[in-house]
Amino acid sequence: MKQIIALLLLILAGPTSAAELTIALDHSRTTWQTAELLKHPAAQTVQIVDDVSYKRNMTYRAVPLAVLLPGLTVQNHVQAVALDGFAAELAAAPLLAQSGAQAWLAVEDPAHPWPPLANGKPSAGPFYLVWTQPQVSGISPEQWPFQVSTIKQLKTVAERFPALLPDPALAADDPINQGFALFQKNCLACHRLNGAGDAQVGPDLNVPYSPTEYLGGDFLKRYIRDPQSLRHWPQAKMPAFAASVLPEADLELLVGYLKHMAARKTGAAL
Missing domain, CATH: 2.60.40.420 (Cupredoxins -  blue copper proteins)
Structure with a gap:
């Protein structure tokens, strides 16, 4: 009986809570909810070959990152900060590129969570920067930050x-x-x-x-x-x-x- 009650409570509780992503640019600051990104007009289902974090092919619902960075130019610089303190320094040019490697913000659907990265570890969600055709532009593994919570425009590393x-x-x-x-x-x-x-x-x-x-x-x-x-x-x-x-x-x-x-x-x- 206790097991049945626990199962019912889990069902009634619904999917895992949604997350939010803050994008802070020099001229704007936007906070996106998971549901908003999943329903974004530019959202697509993308196939990632040999995903850097999962070490296998993966399928995500994702938004082209350039769409979420209005006003950013190829001379700019951003930083993607993860929940664990990982801080990826990213030149804007590859993020805005329309040919070669393309950057996508993969969005984890609480109703269909991604698998854990390893036993006892969380998934790459709630937000994960992934790339299609990364080999074309020499994208490194450090340019695939996962568990992203904030993307912010900053001065270059040399300046800071x-x-x-x-x-x-x-x-x-x-x-x-x-x-x-x-x-x-x-x-x-x-x-x-x-x-x-x-x-x-x-x-x-x-x-x-x-x-x-x-x-x-x-x-x-x-x-x-x-x-x-x-x-x-x-x-x-x-x-x-x-x-x-x-x-x-x-x-x-x-x-x-x-x-x-x-x-x-x-x-x-x-």
């Missing part, structure tokens, strides 16, 4: 966090500056450096020590390629960066930036 900048005497196309660009794309969503950044997931990558100072030889590169091969524990969150995502030449550039910054620890961060 000068402590991340390489030596200003270097040319714009210097390999160190190329590595800095890769750091922003692949690392800054989880890590800070010199105390600078908004992420709250992983450790600072320069203070008190840079990993280039305590992981000798090729161990740092091996760690980036497959973290669990060097440090294995069940709750580890850092993903593996395969060569298809971070080619060997890019990995060299990224490590070069970290080595450079090891000599540029800021006094405020020490």
